[in-house]
Amino acid sequence: MAPRVVVVEADGGSRGNPGPAGYGAVVRDPASGEVLAERSESIGTATNNVAEYQGLIAGLSAAAEVGAAEVDVRMDSKLVVEQMCGRWQIKHPGLRPLAAQAAGLVGRFAAVRFEWIPRERNRHADALANAAMDAAAGRPAAQPAPATVAAPAATNTGTDPATAPPSWEPRPSFTATRLILVRHGETIYTEQRRYSGRGDVPLSERGRAQIRATATRVAALAPSVAAVVSSPLSRCTATAAAIAGALGDPPVRTDDDLIECDFGAWEGRTFAEVRDQWPGEMDAWLASTRVAPPGGESFTAVAERSRRAVTGLLGAYPGETVVVVSHVSPIKLVLRDALAAGDGFLHRLFLDAAGISVLDLWPDGGVAVRTVNDTAHLPGT
Structure with missing residues (x-):
């Protein structure tokens, strides 16, 4: 027994x-x-x-x-x-x-x-x-x-x-888990340079054209994908659905940990409006990832749930390829951690709507960032 x-x-x-x-x-x-x-x-x-x-x-x-x-x-x-x-x-x-x-x-x-x-x-x-x-x-x-x-x-x-000292050694004994990180297509807020966090703003006409091109590009990058995992907001789920369709409809699921930062009182306002009305709060927010917008969420909190999302993906899909559809803040924070970069990285990296980044993670601890913000597939680029 x-x-x-x-x-x-x-x-x-x-x-x-x-x-x-x-x-x-x-x-x-x-x-x-x-x-x-x-x-x-x-x-x-x-x-x-x-x-x-x-x-x-x-x-x-x-x-x-x-x-x-x-x-x-x-x-x-x-x-x-x-x-x-x-x-x-x-x-x-x-x-x-x-x-x-x-x-x-x-x-x-x-x-x-x-x-x-x-x-x-x-x-x-x-x-x-x-x-x-x-x-x-x-x-x-x-x-x-x-x-x-x-x-x-x-x-x-x-x-x-x-x-530990860094290493460029190949890892023939291990298979990496590949994350294809995709930012959702454009919305009217993207075009108007407004803070777009938890508000469920749909894709614009241009955004819908972008996700069609992105879906084709992802299918060329990874013909075999274990799953497509998305933020629950509609601009991401629509992007995820287009990608899944191009890939032959692998499983699609949502993960609340991939949702955008909560910008609180700044939601829906232009960058200029926030700078004019909350200059001190904005300076403090830019100076520290631990500071949240009024009534919102800090980047430190977003980083914690982004890490939790990645850890869950690695446990669920070891050695496989997963498409992750999310927003600017979570994707930047995942890339910051992967590159062992400081917080200044967050303000220096620009991620276009429908841009693609590719990250490999090995079970022996190896990390390789293959691509950051690929937009060659987008119309007008």
């Missing part, structure tokens, strides 16, 4: 951070301590945190395979435990697809509990990870020590991959 509750011990590390990396995971019966499953694998060149997440994913997958209903996860990675519990933000975009994959596995169980434990209590998984790192480095792999014998500690500093 399958155990109702199991313990998963997981670890990962790299020799160099990034460097030759691997993970280990053990599934145990909590009453007897019997090992029900082991997982260990070299993952090439990666960071400590990427390897730790891969260990967690392997452990949860093994727990599902043995038929567990509940899981007690024990890891000596404070970062992974705190992020999976939601107490720490996942700031580096390279870890978000891994966290999303882990969250998807968590959803398969009736309950999953996370606990941080010191390294000495995680010896078995640590030894498996070390053996995998040896294999990644081309060294003869030692046999993993049993849980009762102390094994060498993995090289694991807990460093965030944002501080």
